[in-house]
Amino acid sequence: MKYDYLIVGSGLFGSIFAHEANKRCKKCLVIDKRPHIGGNIYTENIEGINVHKYGAHIFHTSNKEVWEYINNFAEFNRYTNSPVARYRNELYNMPFNMNTFNKLWGVVTPKEAQAKIEEEKKEAGITEPKNLEEQAISLVGKTIYEKLVKGYTEKQWGQKATELPSFIIKRLPVRFIYDNNYFNDIYQGIPIGGYTQIIEKMLEGIEVKLNCDFFKHREELENIAEKIIFTGPIDQYYNYQYGELEYRSLKFETEILEEQNYQGNAVVNYTEYEVPYTRIIEHKHFEFDQTSPKTVITREYPDKWTLGKEPYYSINNDKNNNLYEKYAELAKNDNKVIFGGRLGQYKYFDMDKVILEALNCVKENL
DSSP: OOOOEEEEEOOOOHHHHHHHHHHHOEEEEOOOOSSSGGGGEEEEEETTTEEEETSOOOOEEEOOHHHHHHTTTTTBBBOOOOOEEEETTTTEEEEHHHHHHHHOOOOHHHHHHHHHHHHHHHHHHHHHHHHHHHHHHHHHHHIIIIIIIIIHHHHHHHHHHTOGGGOOOOOBBBBBBSSOOOOOOOOEOOOOOOOOHHHHHHTTSSSEOOSOOOTSSSHHHHEEEEEEEOOSSSHHHHHTTOOOOOOEEOOOEEEEEEOOOOSSSSSSOOOOTTTOOEEEEGGGGGGGOOOOEEEEEEEEEEEEOOTTTTTOOEEEEEEHHHHHHHHHHHTTSSSSEEEOOHHHHTSSOOOHHHHHHHHHHHHHHH
16 A cells, blocks of 8 residues: 545545645655646636636634634735625625615615515415425515525525525524624634645645546556545445435636626626526635736536536535445445545535634544
């Protein structure tokens, strides 16, 4: 055995494990099928602007240990996520707050806003929601649902809201304060200079092979390390023996514009169904850059996932969760491999949760 660990995937989970193993004098090889390190948090400098290549990544956490850990690798700015929702030519603040309600109904006080929402919920008269549409209306009323939830959700899932199960929306964040901060976490920001530098620092002194697909070289790779840290799809690792887990995918369309400021905000959600993308990201606003004469925007399109496409979001309904449990059972009895990350654990993780999972994995195995 040439290595102690083969780490498949150079995203946050794999890179943290590699970094911590290397500190403990373990010999690691990190491979990635993409031509770059960093997984989905990869940022690329285009026209002097740090572009989030796989969608907006805004770091937020309430866990001090996680915040201090990630700050060892980069300095973070004070970016606060305050997305704007655009419905036709109307603009609304997200998450739903007093600014949103004032724009919708002209209400000024929290009491007036609560009364308006309650009135709409009462009018709808839904006691047992049978689908996502009814669930959303029973939570926030018809106006908010039709303007800010319906079209966006139908695009995201590729299905009509009346055909989607109600459990997808357990709650909708409604705030009766004038606060546009999307997250409630104590710590929030974007690394100054982008995310790629974080992974570069983590992987310093570690052997890395890019454009290396584990499944194309499986026989050779399985035999060069004592253990495998695998951050790809768990069902693919086990040759889909129980069937395929389902995902939603994304497509990105990035454009350089000959203007200084395109939309005035880092993230603008397009909530009407007729606009095919869910949001436009203007990357320079993540780092408060108003000096560059150009700007870079990315349109984000939800996409139906099929084998061969990049899996982004696990579909954690009963069918898929039960299927995942079968694979998790196989993994439990497999001494060769440890699974981590969104695909390995078939779960949507924010970045801080990925870090926590990776550090827990380090504690258990190193």
